[in-house]
Amino acid sequence: MKVITAKSAGFCFGVKKAVETVYNEIEKGGRIYTYGEIIHNELVVEDLEKKGVTVLNSREELEKVTEGTVIIRSHGVSKDIYELLEEKKGIRVVDATCPFVLKIHKIVSEESKKGRHIIIVGSSDHPEVKGIIGFSGDSVRCIQTEDEAEEYVPESGKCVSVVAQTTFNLHKFNNIVEILKKKCYDVHTVNTICNATEQRQTEALEIASRADAMIVIGGKNSSNTRKLYEICSERCADTRFIQTVDDLVNESLKGVKCIGITAGASTPNYIIEEVQKHVRGTDF
Ligand code: F3S
Secondary structure, three states: EEEEOOOOOOOOHHHHHHHHHHHHHHOOOOOOOOOOOOOOOHHHHHHHHOOOOOEEHHHHHHHHHHHHHHEEOOOOHHHHHHHHHHOOOOOEEEOOOOHHHHHHHHHHHHHOOOOOOOEEOOOOOHHHHHHHHHOOOEEEEEEEOOHHHOOOOOOOOOOEEEEEOOOOOOHHHHHHHHHHHHOOOOEEOOOOOHHHHHHHHHHHHHHHHOOOEEEEEEEOOHHHHHHHHHHHHHHOOOOEOOHHHHHOOOOOOOOOEEEEEEEEEOOOOOOOOEEEHHHOOOOO
């Protein structure tokens, strides 16, 4: 059986950096917290919890912390969380926000200061977008679909600056920007989609077109993994979404001559390697 594993499968640069940061901090000792789960992968989060890391799930939980190290994950946080952390003198802060997300914070904060209205193309419930909203002034709006863009009523006389959630679909982003350009007077667009996502999706699509079966590995809650699964399913009818190699144990790969493997941004390398080994039969 031919096995093709996507080169872009697994941790992106920002996630890798954030996860490594937590493991490095564990080595140093002391009480360690992450503000939110460091990545959307239960196995990694469980391993960190076993090593003594506590996940803070809300601002209220953070307010109760009086000592130790708080690590900010790659998605970033809003300005008010940084302000709260600054007030807490007994806490050491390690910021693992991805530099691409920090760049968006800078853009929206500067554009807001110029008096421009900010439009974030992305999902308003996503922690990354919540963080970006927190760096924009009062005049900010989140748009996720072409329909929402069509319904959007611009404030008269207000210039608009548009950015995107780093993992947003490029095609959809371009459509939304086109709609906004027709409605608003002065639109300044910065495409802030991270190319790690685009590369991963393009490569997955290309492999899925050649493979008889496709395996997509990632956490249940990982939206970028679900998106990869959807993309691969469009080209390869036999696409399977798994979390670990255990999900493959009772699966038959009979008659499959070429199998493709890809994984979401929060899937550790060792899980991808276990799956590769399993499909190659070396593990039987
Ligand atoms: Fe950063 Fe892009 Fe990953 S924004 S966290 S490198 S998907």
